[in-house]
Amino acid sequence: MTGAHQGLAPALFTAFVLTALAIAAWAGRQRRGSTEEFYAGGRLFSPLENGFAIAGDYLSAASFLGISGLIALYGYDGMLYSVGFLVAWLVVLFLVAELVRNCGRFTLADVLAARLRERPVRIAAGFSSLTVSVLYLVAQMVGAGSLVALLLGGTGDRARGWTVVVVGALMVVYVTLGGMRATTWIQIVKAVLLMGGTVVLTVLVLVRFHGDVSALLTTAADRSGQGRAFLAPGLRYGHDLTSRLDFISLGLALVLGTAGLPHILARFSTVPTARAARRSVIWAIALIGGFYLMTIVLGFGAAAVLGSDAVRASSPAGNTAVPLLALDLGGGAGSTGGTILFAVVAAVAFATILAVVAGVTLASSASVAHDLCATLGRRTGRARRGPRGEVAVARAAAAGTGAVAIGLGLLAQNLNVAFLVGLAFAVAASANLPVLLYSLFWGRFTTRGAVWSVVGGLLPALALVVLSPVVSGSPDALFPGLDFRLFPLENPGLVSVPLGFLAGWLGTVTSPEPADAAGHAEAEVRSLTGAGAA
Amino acid sequence: MRDSDGRVAVTVQRTAGGEPARDAAGIYREVQRSPAFREVRRRYRRFAFPVTVAFLGWYLAYVLAAIAAPETMARPVAGALNVAMVAGLAQFATAFLLTWAYARHARLHRDPAARELRWAVAVKTLQGDARSQRRAITAGPARDARAVRGPGELR
Numbered sequence: 001m002t003g004a005h006q007g008l009a010p011a012l013f014t015a016f017v018l019t020a021l022a023i024a025a026w027a028g029r030q031r032r033g034s035t036e037e038f039y040a041g042g043r044l045f046s047p048l049e050n051g052f053a054i055a056g057d058y059l060s061a062a063s064f065l066g067i068s069g070l071i072a073l074y075g076y077d078g079m080l081y082s083v084g085f086l087v088a089w090l091v092v093l094f095l096v097a098e099l100v101r102n103c104g105r106f107t108l109a110d111v112l113a114a115r116l117r118e119r120p121v122r123i124a125a126g127f128s129s130l131t132v133s134v135l136y137l138v139a140q141m142v143g144a145g146s147l148v149a150l151l152l153g154g155t156g157d158r159a160r161g162w163t164v165v166v167v168g169a170l171m172v173v174y175v176t177l178g179g180m181r182a183t184t185w186i187q188i189v190k191a192v193l194l195m196g197g198t199v200v201l202t203v204l205v206l207v208r209f210h211g212d213v214s215a216l217l218t219t220a221a222d223r224s225g226q227g228r229a230f231l232a233p234g235l236r237y238g239h240d241l242t243s244r245l246d247f248i249s250l251g252l253a254l255v256l257g258t259a260g261l262p263h264i265l266a267r268f269s270t271v272p273t274a275r276a277a278r279r280s281v282i283w284a285i286a287l288i289g290g291f292y293l294m295t296i297v298l299g300f301g302a303a304a305v306l307g308s309d310a311v312r313a314s315s316p317a318g319n320t321a322v323p324l325l326a327l328d329l330g331g332g333a334g335s336t337g338g339t340i341l342f343a344v345v346a347a348v349a350f351a352t353i354l355a356v357v358a359g360v361t362l363a364s365s366a367s368v369a370h371d372l373c374a375t376l377g378r379r380t381g382r383a384r385r386g387p388r389g390e391v392a393v394a395r396a397a398a399a400g401t402g403a404v405a406i407g408l409g410l411l412a413q414n415l416n417v418a419f420l421v422g423l424a425f426a427v428a429a430s431a432n433l434p435v436l437l438y439s440l441f442w443g444r445f446t447t448r449g450a451v452w453s454v455v456g457g458l459l460p461a462l463a464l465v466v467l468s469p470v471v472s473g474s475p476d477a478l479f480p481g482l483d484f485r486l487f488p489l490e491n492p493g494l495v496s497v498p499l500g501f502l503a504g505w506l507g508t509v510t511s512p513e514p515a516d517a518a519g520h521a522e523a524e525v526r527s528l529t530g531a532g533a534a
Numbered sequence: 535m536r537d538s539d540g541r542v543a544v545t546v547q548r549t550a551g552g553e554p555a556r557d558a559a560g561i562y563r564e565v566q567r568s569p570a571f572r573e574v575r576r577r578y579r580r581f582a583f584p585v586t587v588a589f590l591g592w593y594l595a596y597v598l599a600a601i602a603a604p605e606t607m608a609r610p611v612a613g614a615l616n617v618a619m620v621a622g623l624a625q626f627a628t629a630f631l632l633t634w635a636y637a638r639h640a641r642l643h644r645d646p647a648a649r650e651l652r653w654a655v656a657v658k659t660l661q662g663d664a665r666s667q668r669r670a671i672t673a674g675p676a677r678d679a680r681a682v683r684g685p686g687e688l689r
Contacts, residue, residue: 076618080600083625087593090632094582098640214613221614232608233600233618244601251597255590278640285633289626522562528574529648531565531655532558 008339012347016193017170020354023185024178038391039106039366040269041180047276049188051283054267056187057359058085058258058284059194059291061143061352062421067292068325069318071299072311075220075230077237078299082292084251088258089288093281096259099440099527101268101277107363108265108432109371112439114526115519117447119375121435124454126371128431129262131458132424133364134405136261137357139420141168141409144353146319146417147346164409171357172402175365176395183358184270190355195287197348201322201341202294204329205301216297219304230303246489250422253493257425260432263363274530298322305329319417323349361398361405368397415470415478422491423465430457430496434504440527442508444515449508456503457496464492561658565651574647581639589632596621 036042045053063085070078104111109125144167145160175183209216217231224230237247258264268277302311302321305328314320323345327333330341373393412420435453438445464487465471471478473485489495508515526532565571599607600618607618 076622077600079619079622080597083593083596083622086629087589087625090589090629091586093633094586094636214615217614217619228608228610228616231614231616231619232604234604237601247601248597251594255593275645278637282633282637285629289630293626518559518563521566522559524575525562525565525571525651525655528578529565529571529651529655531562531652532659 008343009346012343013350016347016351017354019189020174020186023189024174024182033391035106035370035390035394037181038179038394039266039362039370041184043270043272045184045270045280047271047279048283049184050267050271050276050280051287052191053184053187053270054264054280054284055287055291056189056191056194056355057263057267058288059191059352060140060356060421061147061349062139062417063291063295064194064198064349064352065143065147065319065322066317066417068295068299068302069311069315069321070236071296072302072306072321073308073318074236075224075226075300075303076233077235079296080247080251081254082295084254085258086285086289086292088255089281089285091256091259092264093278093285095437095440096265097268097277097281098274100265100436101271101274102530102533103523103527104265104269106266106269107366107370108260108262108436109367112435112450115439115516115523116445116450120447121450121454122371122375124451125432125435126367126375128427128454128458129367130364130372130401131462132260132428132432133262133360133367134401134408135420135424135427136263136360137364137401137405138408138412139417139424140353140357140360141405142412142415142420143417144350144357145409145413147349147353160413161410164413165406167354167357168402168406168409171354171361172399174358175361175398175402179391180266180270180362183362186355186358190351191287193348193351195291197344198291198294198298201326201329201345202297202301205297205305205325208301208305208329216300216304220300223307224303225308230308242488245494246491249426249489249491249494252497253422253426253429253491256429256433256493256497258428260428260436261425262367262428262432263359266359266363266366274533298325301325317417361402364401365394365398368401369394373397412478419470419490426491426493426496427458427461429493430461430500432457433497434500438504438508439523443517443520443524444508445504445520446508446511446513446515448511448513449504449506452507453500453504456507457500460499461492461496464489464496468492558659561655565655565658568651570647570654571651574644574651577639577643577647581636581643585632585636589628592628593625596625 067078067081067085070081072078100111103114107126108129109122112121112125141164145164148163149160174186178185205216206213209219221228221230226235229235237243267280271277271280299321302325306321306324311318311321311324314324323342326341326345327338330338332338369390374390431454434457435450438449438453467484467486468490469477469485469488470490471485472480473483474480477485487495522532599621607616607621609617611617611620
């Protein structure tokens with residue numbers, strides 16, 4: 001890397017940050033200080049805008065750099081991520097988006113509280129949503145730290161540590177100032193940048209191979225050192241039974257977790273109607289599907305242009321495959337084209353991380369202020385603070401969760417980003433999705449069922465992670481010196497998702513109180529017709 | 535209440551023995567029991583549930599095939615493409631296709647009826663007294679109302 005690279009990428013990055021802060025200031029200028037404004041941005045975004053914002057919230061750096069890198073290293077096995085991340089959106093579109101828009105206000109707990117006893121479900125759902133958000137935030141923080149080390153030539157732990165702190169602090173300021181309105185706009189800007197950058201790279205890869213996909217795949221297979229096995233399953237997940245089960249576990253978590261992510265559910269509150277929510281998901285599916293198709297081209301393109309060994313030499317996890325590909329496609333190291341393209345890709349990757357951090361920070365502040373503080377505060381006898389008071393709490397909560405995520409991000413710097421994201425998806429699929437689906441579709445569902453479902457998914461998911469080889473008992477573990485590993489899989493989804501569903505059913509059938517028929521009638525009519533929607 | 539000229543009534547009937555609906559909760563229960571609402575719910579579920587089971591099954595089959603039958607998945611189809619790559623691209627194709635099918639189904643078979651029910655609930659909530667419960671509530675253009683009655687018909 002030459003000095004020119006290191007100057008251009010930070011300059012572009014700074015320009016993005018300044019633009020984002022200007023948007024926040026502009027959006028914050030007209031804020032009215034209501035919860036409606038802070039959590040939902042006034043609910044008046046169009047389906048197209050919200051579709052871009054959903055894509056912006058969903059496509060994290062793990063998608064942009066991680067998946068292409070995995071494909072460049074493992075060929076076909078990396079492609080399975082692309083498929084799982086897209087198919088997950090059908091669950092959101094068919095079962096969740098419209099109904100949540102109709103009977104929710106801002107958070108998962110709002111949907112549950114529409115028909116169940118408010119206090120217990122708010123505490124349970126608020127706590128599990130907060131857990132998912134913090135895990136997701138830590139993943140993004142760790143990703144930002146690694147990116148700085150890899151892309152901008154910042155070496156050593158100090159540069160990474162400072163990046164985590166600065167990224168976290170910037171986004172806390174951003175969310176605090178602008179709320180959902182500013183956060184939505186940063187997602188839109190980022191989605192446009194990310195799609196634009198990906199399209200340019202994909203076109204350049206296809207031009208390099210004269211539009212012949214077969215030639216691209218054959219070259220990739222040749223240069224991977226694996227031959228045709230590179231295009232078939234098994235390079236990463238085919239070694240033994242444990243790794244195969246781990247793959248199913250991850251696949252399950254990916255496809256079911258999306259519908260339980262708090263920052264995705266919050267996006268449906270920013271549009272006026274269920275129809276707008278549906279149309280925004282359709283836009284998002286078009287963008288996300290197109291993006292993942294292009295990551296496949298970029299991944300195989302990196303293998304074909306650079307060779308898998310060159311990718312592995314730069315980063316064992318493959319995270320630098322796309323920036324290196326950009327450098328080569330632009331004309332190679334030292335050329336003006338290569339320098340510019342490399343800097344653009346680095347800046348887009350940073351913009352991606354910043355935007356996702358903003359979205360998740362906002363969702364976690366809603367969990368804390370709207371669900372946990374509002375409920376727990378009432379018991380301790382404090383007077384209701386009203387919407388303005390709640391927004392003040394939400395701003396403080398954004399700062400608080402940001403600080404916690406910065407702290408954990410500094411501690412977890414050596415954990416794999418894709419693993420952390422997979423874990424957040426697994427917890428969302430185990431703790432949030434069962435209770436959401438039961439509440440939307442099961443007439444006999446009770447409050448006890450809801451609490452058991454959340455606890456019965458959350459605790460096993462977290463416990464199995466603590467007992468997994470990720471934490472202890474393997475050379476790459478968090479505590480490599482200790483060994484208290486009891487569970488063989490890295491991802492808990494295969495066990496904890498069924499447990500979440502089972503606990504919800506068990507809690508409901510053993511419930512001493514009958515289901516609230518009137519509450520269910522109201523929730524069902526509202527969810528399907530949009531009557532009385534906020 | 536609108537004039538019934540050119541419009542068809544959607545009647546939300548009270549079930550026998552039901553208590554008079556004075557509050558919002560009563561109205562929601564009444565709407566929930568009405569044939570019009572059950573038709574909307576039936577249409578939604580008859581599309582969403584089987585299709586969800588189908589695409590989750592297809593996705594799981596795709597994942598399981600990669601680890602259960604890797605030799606079959608590695609078989610070449612055309613050029614450098616093998617069964618696994620084709621199946622992966624087919625997952626993308628079905629995702630886009632099902633998105634389109636769901637949007638079309640919702641637009642043609644659910645949106646008009648749901649809009650009428652929303653209107654019915656709003657009117658009832660505003661009236662808020664039991665006397666008018668038996669009166670027909672009219673709303674929406676005639677073609678929308680027809681969509682409530684004729685299940686499965688396409689335009």
